[in-house]
Amino acid sequence: MISVVQHGLRGSELLGRKFRSMRARLEPDALSALEIDEVDVLVAGSDAFVRAPKSGVLILVSGVVGEVRVLKDGRRQIVALRLPGDILAPVKGEIVVALTRARVADGASLMARLADASDAYQPLRRAWLAAGRTDQAILRDQVVRLGRMSAFERMAHIFLEAHERLAQVGLAVGVSFHLPLTQQMISDVVGLSVVHLNRTLQLLRRGGLVTARHGYVTLVDRAQLVEIASYVSRFPVAWEPCEPAARGPLQQLAG
Amino acid sequence: MISVVQHGLRGSELLGRKFRSMRARLEPDALSALEIDEVDVLVAGSDAFVRAPKSGVLILVSGVVGEVRVLKDGRRQIVALRLPGDILAPVKGEIVVALTRARVADGASLMARLADASDAYQPLRRAWLAAGRTDQAILRDQVVRLGRMSAFERMAHIFLEAHERLAQVGLAVGVSFHLPLTQQMISDVVGLSVVHLNRTLQLLRRGGLVTARHGYVTLVDRAQLVEIASYVSRFPVAWEPCEPAARGPLQQLAG
DNA sequence: CGCTCATTTGATTGTTATCAAAAGAAGTGG
DNA sequence: CCACTTCTTTTGATAACAATCAAATGAGCG
Numbered sequence: 001m002i003s004v005v006q007h008g009l010r011g012s013e014l015l016g017r018k019f020r021s022m023r024a025r026l027e028p029d030a031l032s033a034l035e036i037d038e039v040d041v042l043v044a045g046s047d048a049f050v051r052a053p054k055s056g057v058l059i060l061v062s063g064v065v066g067e068v069r070v071l072k073d074g075r076r077q078i079v080a081l082r083l084p085g086d087i088l089a090p091v092k093g094e095i096v097v098a099l100t101r102a103r104v105a106d107g108a109s110l111m112a113r114l115a116d117a118s119d120a121y122q123p124l125r126r127a128w129l130a131a132g133r134t135d136q137a138i139l140r141d142q143v144v145r146l147g148r149m150s151a152f153e154r155m156a157h158i159f160l161e162a163h164e165r166l167a168q169v170g171l172a173v174g175v176s177f178h179l180p181l182t183q184q185m186i187s188d189v190v191g192l193s194v195v196h197l198n199r200t201l202q203l204l205r206r207g208g209l210v211t212a213r214h215g216y217v218t219l220v221d222r223a224q225l226v227e228i229a230s231y232v233s234r235f236p237v238a239w240e241p242c243e244p245a246a247r248g249p250l251q252q253l254a255g
Numbered sequence: 256m257i258s259v260v261q262h263g264l265r266g267s268e269l270l271g272r273k274f275r276s277m278r279a280r281l282e283p284d285a286l287s288a289l290e291i292d293e294v295d296v297l298v299a300g301s302d303a304f305v306r307a308p309k310s311g312v313l314i315l316v317s318g319v320v321g322e323v324r325v326l327k328d329g330r331r332q333i334v335a336l337r338l339p340g341d342i343l344a345p346v347k348g349e350i351v352v353a354l355t356r357a358r359v360a361d362g363a364s365l366m367a368r369l370a371d372a373s374d375a376y377q378p379l380r381r382a383w384l385a386a387g388r389t390d391q392a393i394l395r396d397q398v399v400r401l402g403r404m405s406a407f408e409r410m411a412h413i414f415l416e417a418h419e420r421l422a423q424v425g426l427a428v429g430v431s432f433h434l435p436l437t438q439q440m441i442s443d444v445v446g447l448s449v450v451h452l453n454r455t456l457q458l459l460r461r462g463g464l465v466t467a468r469h470g471y472v473t474l475v476d477r478a479q480l481v482e483i484a485s486y487v488s489r490f491p492v493a494w495e496p497c498e499p500a501a502r503g504p505l506q507q508l509a510g
Numbered sequence: 511c512g513c514t515c516a517t518t519t520g521a522t523t524g525t526t527a528t529c530a531a532a533a534g535a536a537g538t539g540g
Numbered sequence: 541c542c543a544c545t546t547c548t549t550t551t552g553a554t555a556a557c558a559a560t561c562a563a564a565t566g567a568g569c570g
Contacts, residue, residue, distance in 0.1 A: 069399045071485055077402040079395045091392040093487050117372075137346040139394060140334045144324045146401035147332040147446030151558070182516060191402030193559050198518060200558095214567095230326050232348050406526070437548065448527050453550065469535095 001216060002171055004064060004084060004100070004178045009170070011036035011061045011105045014085040017169045021235055022134070024127030031124075034113065036061075036105040056108045058088040063102025064181060066189070067094050078189040080139060083162070085169040087135070099185050137234050138165075146191045149229070151200040154190040157229035159210055163219055168235050175222050180215030256471060257426055259319060259339060259355070259433045264425070266316045266360045269340040272424045276490055277389070279382030286379075289364050311363045313343040318357025319436060321444070322349050333444040335394060338417070340424040342390070354440050392489050393420075401446045404484070406455045409445040412484035414465055418474055423490050430477050435470030 012031040019026055036059055066078040067090040078097075082088055088104065090096050113121055114128055141161065145154050162179055166172045187197040204210045209225055211218045219225055267286040274281055321333035322345040333352075337343055343359065345351050368376055369383055396416065400409050417434055421427045442452040459465045464480055466473045474480055 069395075069403075071399075071403060075403045077399045079398050091388065091395055092489075093392075094395070133346070136391075137348075139398070140324075140346055140349070142398055143334050143394070143401060144326075144332045146398060148324075148326060148330045184516080194517085195519090195560075196558050202518085234347075439548080449548090450528080450550085451526055453548095454526095457550085 001173060001176060001178055003180075004166065004171055005062055005102075005180065007062060007084070007171060009062075009084070011059060014061065014169050015059070015110070018085045018131060019124070019127035021168045022127045022130035023236060024123050024130065026123050026127065030121075031110075034109050036107060036110055056106060057111055058104045059107045059110070060084055060086045060088060061103045061105050064099040064179070065102050065104075066097045066099050066185070068097045068188070069094050076188045077191065078185070080142070081162070081189055083165050083169070084171060087131075100180055134234050141232075141234070151190075151192050151196055152203060153229050154192065155197070155200050155204055156209065156225045157231060158186070158190055159204075159217060159219060160222070160225055160229055160231045161234075162217070163222075164233060164235055175219040177217055178215055179217055256428055256431060256433055258435075259421065259426055260317055260357075260435060262317060262339070262426060264317075264339070266314060269316065269424050270314070270365070273340045273386060274379070274382035276423045277382045277385035278491060279378050279385065281378050281382065286365075289368065311361065312366055313359045314362045314365070315339055315341050315343060316358040316360050319354040319434065320357050320359075321352045321354050321440070323352045323443070324349050331443045332446065333440070335397070336417070336444050338420050338424070339426060342386075355435055389489050396487075396489070406445075406447050406451055407458060408484050409447065410452070410455050410459055411464065411480045412486060413441070413445050414459075414472060414474060415477070415480055415484055415486045416489075417472070418477075419488060419490060430474040432472055433470055434472055 012034050015034075015036065016026065016031050019031075060082050062084050065082045065088065067080040067082065067088070069077045069079055071077075079094060081099075087107065088096055114125055138161065141157070145157050149157060163172055163175065163177050166177045166179070171177060183197050183201070184194050187194045190197065192200070201212065205212070209219075209221050209228075211220055225231070267289050270289075271281065271286050274286070315337050317339050320337045320343065322335040322337065322343070324332045324334055326332075334349060336354075342362065343351055369380055393416065396412070400412050404412060418427055418430065418432050421432045421434070426432060438452050438456070439449050442449045445452065447455070456467065460467070464474075464476050464483075466475055480486065
């Protein structure tokens, strides 16, 4: 299983996958010369608080980070969960928290290329905008999840979303993926208490819907999860079922 | 009291106020030649469902509309509440619902001006981007509201937000404003049942925090509301207290 | 091994939803 | 202007859901 934290992918490769899944017709080398591989900031520790990027745009290369709001009394809401290939864009009043060890790259050179108005970069600009719209849609999914879904539905939904987003950048194998977050962190995403999240997770497990252990998640019955969460895909089929190949190595991870 | 539904403001005036509150140094006539006053679509009725804009960007001139997700079993979530001066931007799976009678204008000419790369429109482009960021921040406020706030806090928060957003475009008088929505509609914004919303509203009233009647809302104790909701302003003081002038006409509305 | 952190379980409380129905407003047509 | 309908607000009673408190178990790590 390919790890979210330690995949061998370069930043440009990640972005390429992401942008291409937006139906962008990018040349093979549209991103190759970008210097987004040089990791700018290395954030370690699972709860290290890092102030917003010192300058410009940051791209998450590996690991998981959250854009977090903390209320006076300590309640936390992870407004957006950022996965490899995502742009970090916290707003005023939010902090960026590394939920796992994470590597981020400076997006300055990408931004420069986007600012270049030449025709050659037209597909790139399109893809960038499409990615932004997807980001927006995912944030709105988060609103619906928190506003009108039961704990059970929320869990089904977040698992589906995480899977799809990771699959988009090639960080999923079939219906399985690596997402090494504590239940506390996930509860701060879906707006539940840890205890209730734990119990809800058990319902999903006992229902034969998912398995989750040591940060490895498998959507055992994806179809039913989609049904439960009324899940609407945000990507044009970025993942292929590929059941046969996956079954072998997955079962040991599934626990 | 100036009405959200029937103010006499022209679209360009609304946008001007909005953009100027973004600290944009717009020339007095930066927007004047725009044809955003010609109302494109007239949506009547309080629950008329209108499919997404036929082409391009729509600007809300008067009235209130919601960008709504409807789940299979009829649960609804108003993802974003749109007030005069806002841009309508529903994503896939959402519908635009007129919550009051509303007038919308076609933003094509504004978009054309934004696309014009000449220096003259630099401040306009800046303001446009700033408005987009504010929009994003408000959406994220919505996430926190739904994810980690109690019913009481949610109500305090949404009232403060509505006030600030209306004040920004001059549709508030002091701490009072017009927002003719049914409790059902508001409950679909804050993710509560109507019944519970009604009871929570009574708590706010009895606590001497707000008055709300016939669509007229007064933040009687704004300071305390801010405290309750941990409210963070999204605008650079777009409204001035102006208590003295307001007190007269407000009290009769306050009921 | 012993420390710490994460997960799990049990018991209980508190919050919010749901159901049902009354009372109040607003609009319609006679 | 009134009877009538319909929608909204309000109230009461109850059930479902999720949070909290407390503690045990399990996993990772030096």
